[in-house]
Every structure is written in C-alpha cells, then in structure tokens.
Amino acid sequence: MTVIACLKWVTPRADDDDRFAGISAADQSALEFALLSAQPGEDVVAVCAGPSGAERALRDAIACGVTRAVRIDLDPRVSSLAVASAVASVATGARLVWCGDYSLDRGTGSMPGFLAARLGIGQALGLIDVTIADDAMTVVRRLDGARREIVRVSGPAVLSVEGSTARLRRASLRGVLAADTATIDVITGPSSVVDTVDEKPFRPRARALAAPVGASALDRVRSLTDAGAATGRSETVVLDPPAAAARIVSTLREWGYLG
Amino acid sequence: MSDADVIVVGAGPAGSCAAIAAARAGRRVILIERGPFPGSKNMYGGVVYPRILDELVPRWWETAPIQRWVVRRSTMVLSETGALTVDYRSNAWGEPPYNGATAYRPDFDEWLSRQAVAAGAQLVTSTTVTGLLRDASGRVTGVRTDRPDGDLTASVVIACDGVNSFLAKEAGLYTATDPSNFTLGAKETLALPKHVIDERFGVRDDQGVDIEILGGTSGVNGGGFVYTNLDTIALGVVLKLPKLAAQKKRPEEIIATLKAHPAIAPLIEGAEVKEYSAHVIPEAGYSMMPTMVTDGMLVAGDAAALCLAAGIWLEGVNFAMASGMYAGDAAAAAVARNDVSTKSLSAYSDRLNATFVLRDHKKLRKVPGLVLxxxxxxxxxxxxxxxxxxxxxxxxxxxxxxxxxxxxxxxxxxxxxxxxxxxxxxxxxxxxx
The missing domain is CATH 1.10.287 (Helix Hairpins)
Incomplete structure (x- = not known):
C-alpha cells in the first residue's frame, strides 16, 4: 500500500520567477500527515503536477523522507479535473491521499473532490484536526457557522487539510544533501488547457448586508459578524435522499446563499 | 573520510567565488546558504566592480544580471542647501570590458552561485551554520547547522558569513568588537519609470550613475549615495554607529532629510518607495581585520572586514569575490597537499598581501578615519x-x-x-x- 501527498507548485509572481515559487502551508501539512500516517513498510509518494521547476518541491519532500517522487509534466493552465485525472493515474490503489485544501494561487480546493471521485474512494475535506491511530483516523471538518464535523476514516480516502493542522518537519542535512541527486519520475500529463476568457484580479463577490443594528459599536460589530449569537438555525431532519436534497436547496435559498 | 573537502559558509560573492575556485580545482565542495536562495537577504544598493571575475567567469558581462553600467561617477558635497558636484562621465565604461555596474544582489548572487554549482559545488539553502566543529587540537574540522543530523565535516571551512562573522569570532580570529569600526547602511529603493531616470540622470539604455555624497547626513558622521538601477533608484546613507546612537536620530529620518535636499529632491520626485532596508558595514578597513587563517579555516569577504570605504572609493563586492577566489584556491591546494594547517593555508594570506585586496587596504588605511x-x-x-x-x-x-x-x-x-x-x-x- 502507499500513502500519497499531492503538492501544488505555484509561482505567485506575474514574472514567473521560480525563486519565489513554492507550495502552500496546507500542502506542507498534507506532506507531514502523509509521512506521519504511513505504516511500516508503506511507501510515501509525493506527487506534483507542474513544470520542471516544481521538482524543487519534490526534492524538499524527498529530503523530508518520502520514498518516491513523481512529477506530472503539464501546463499549469489545465483544469483541476484534468489534474485530478492525472494524479489519479499515480494514486490508484493508494490507502490514503493527502492534499492541502488550498494552493498558493488561491485555488478553489476542487482537486481533492475530483480526485476522490476519479479514484472512487471516500473523502474528508477541509480538515482542521487529524488524530492518527493504528486502525483508523479521527478527523475534524470545518463547516459553516463555526460548526464542526467529526469523521472517522478507516478505508481508502482522499483527505484535504488546512495549513494550521501540522508543521512540516525540518529535513535533516543528510536528507537535503541526498535529495539533490535523487531520481524523480516524470510522467506526461494532459495537454488540453482551459482557455482563459478573461483575467482579472481576485475580488470576492459582493453581498448586500443590512446596516448593523445596536446602540454601541460593539453591539453593531456583533450583529454584523454573528459573533456570540446563538446558532439557532440548525435543525436535524431525517428524509430520503431526493427530499433531503430538495430541502437543502430550499434552505440555502431561504438563507440567501442561492439566488 | 570527511563529508566534503571544503565547506563554504555563505553563498554571497565571497562564498560563491570560493566554491567556484575550489570546485574547479577538483575538490568536493558544499556551499551552505542561510536564505532560501543566494542573495535573498536583498539589502544591497551599490556598484559591483566585477573585473576580478575575468579570471573566474570569462566574458561574465554577457550573462551577469546587472542593472546599469556606471558611466557617470559623481562626488557631491552637500551643505544645508548648497551642493558642489564633481562629475565624470566615460561612455567607454558602458562597453566591454566594462568597469562597474549597479546590480540587484538577489539576481547577482544567485547567478554567481549557479556558476559554483556548474563547477561542481553542491549548494544547500535554507540552512544556517550555527557553529564550528573542532578536534582536540582545536583545528576546525567542520560545521554544525540548524538542521537535524546537521553536522558536516570537511578538511577546510571557508567562512564567508558576512559582517559580524560568528564563525570568525568563534574561532577567535577577531579581537574585541568595537562599534566605532562599523557603519549602518540604510537604503530606500525608489521606483520610477526607466525613461524618467534616463532623463533626470542624463543617461540612456543601460547606462547608469553613481553619486557619492559627503554631508547631507543630518550631522551624523557618514555619507550618502544615489545609484541608478534600471527602473529604481537606490538612495541611502551610511552612518557611523556610535555617532548615530549618540545623536539619537533614526536612519529613516536622515534619509528623509537627504531626500528633501534641493540637489536630491528633483532626482527622485514622484518616486514610490519599494523597499527599505539597513545593514551593518565593516567600515574601518585594515585596522579592524581579523586573522584570516587558522588551522582548517579561512575567512573571506565582509566576514574578514574586506570592505573598502575610502571616500571616493566605496568597494566591497570586488574584495569579497577576490578574497573568496583566493581562499578557494588556497583551500584546494592545501587539501591536495593533505595539510590544512595554518602554515599550509597561509598561501591565502600571502596572496591577499600580494594583491589589491590588502595592498589597497594598507595604502588607504588612514582614509576611512579621515573621511569619517x-x-x-x-x-x-x-x-x-x-x-x-x-x-x-x-x-x-x-x-x-x-x-x-x-x-x-x-x-x-x-x-x-x-x-x-x-x-x-x-x-x-x-x-x-
């Protein structure tokens, strides 16, 4: 069996200067969990989809202790579905696949979900806490409204973690020296890129909010942020799947999330 | 067997040149750099005189990432409102084989380190050397780093760890540190469109200007400088540490005053501050230099206080590159002789004494004191x-x-x-x- 760590190499600057490129804190956490969760005799494989510069991230991963590194050579502009398909070809049969839940380029975090679908295994995404035991892991998912979901993961699964969940170990000096000449497997990824119709700086969508009410500034901030407010909107219902889906949609509409 | 023949600490100009020289001599070289890439500290604003590179990187000017070739050298004396400028221009300095150039050190140092890697040295980044390893006789046998399992042994360690060299101090090569030997260089990087810089400084294409300033430092002993990069200007001051402390002035306030001087303000009008940084400079020259050689170890560059601050000559990177190269050569030869004692390694100090590195410093040793x-x-x-x-x-x-x-x-x-x-x-x- 193998444990996979998926790392996204991002060059954050417009001039594509590789000196400032790297992987996100979330991806670093994913790599750490991959190393922590591997059982004796299990291979840990770091997978990175990107240009040849991305091999620096893989060498860092080798220095930290992964047993094998694979670079999927592809254009950074391919869709996350295409990336997931390419990664799936490496990750087939893996026991655990660890991903960061966001990349340095403000990605949508969609790749882990696509990957789980491609691999046909379970998923637990957006994790803020992970407890690794011998038989099964207990993980905590972040949900809306400060809610948490505690999930037990026993079978093969894709897990995406936030950057705060773990700090990547510091590679030993011997590891760093050896990683310099380690072999990195390169496979060719999909070539069809997503056409960029329009490129604009990231702007969160505007949402109309009513003016906050309250006598004091503190009250107004509270009403604006819901901080400390009772979370009375939750209810537990038991429905069959089609009715449950309809209910979710109608509730989201009622709350203003859907137009 | 040691992990390497030569460990070079610090991948600045001195360290990379030491690594190039030793690796080309066939030695196993590990070049250790604290930053994520060489030059990442990015404090520098100044002129590099790479003539010494002719020996190491033939036709270096074709690949070295420089900003502008200095074709105008000005020395400016400022009173409160007046300015006397002596200005020399030579367009020949803007053609091969060139003279001096402004450069961004994240580009220049990274380029130089690539020459070292091409020569066969192994570059290790994001790794800080925290101390020396020594044998029972006190001979330096390697370094300790901040990484797990981080001890590394070598026949020779070349300390190119910059001003305030912890390694040279640990090896006992410096006597007590005297703050009056140091200045603080504080600098702003000011962005302007290239054509505006060209017009204001009377240059074109990749021609650049170097202005050294006496006065204009708000009464704190030191000097000022203005250097043109392609689309930025490096403007700053060099301030004597004890005077700066005694006068309780902030370096950024002194820079602001210099920027407002009638002779400077029109040059930088409308510029946007992109960076502010400050760095200590070993300014006292020959009188503050450490012992350069000990058993198993050499010191080069700023770590050896090889910075020439002699009024009209302000040079450091060339001294760093030359001393690094000579250290690399001497270390390689000593390893080949299988004798890394002080005596065997003293070919390094002999060469420093025989070349411009120490001859310039000796000749000009009274000048830094006079200028300041x-x-x-x-x-x-x-x-x-x-x-x-x-x-x-x-x-x-x-x-x-x-x-x-x-x-x-x-x-x-x-x-x-x-x-x-x-x-x-x-x-x-x-x-x-």
Missing part, C-alpha cells in the same frame, strides 16, 4: 560649498574678491584652523597615495 572624522564631516562640506558659492556669486557693482580672501574668510567662518586644514590635507594626500 568630525572636521571632514561637520565643517568641511559647509566650508567648501560656501567658498564655491562666493566664487560664483556676482556681487556687482562690488568687484570680485580674491580667491585667497574668500578661502580665508570662509575658513574662519567655518571655525577651521589653518594648521588643521594643512594637517588633514597632508593626511589625505598621504592616505590616497
């Missing part, structure tokens, strides 16, 4: 500018005063004794050789 002295700093700029102001002022219907009278009157007004002026002039003449 209170009289040169506090009185002479006002004296010189007021003399020039009166020489060129037309006071018709008064007839022109004689030059000797102007000098005498302005000297007295500035409170400078004739004997002091003669003494300083003589020191200057002797110092500059």
């Amino acid at each position: 002295s209170d009289r040169v700093q506090q009185k002479y700029p006002a004296f010189v500018t007021s003399v020039v102001e009166r020489v060129f002022r037309v006071d018709n219907p008064q007839p022109k005063p004689g030059l000797r009278r102007i000098v005498r009157e302005e000297r007295k007004r500035a409170g400078i004794k004739l004997s002091q002026l003669i003494r300083d002039g003589w020191t200057g003449l002797r110092g500059f050789g």
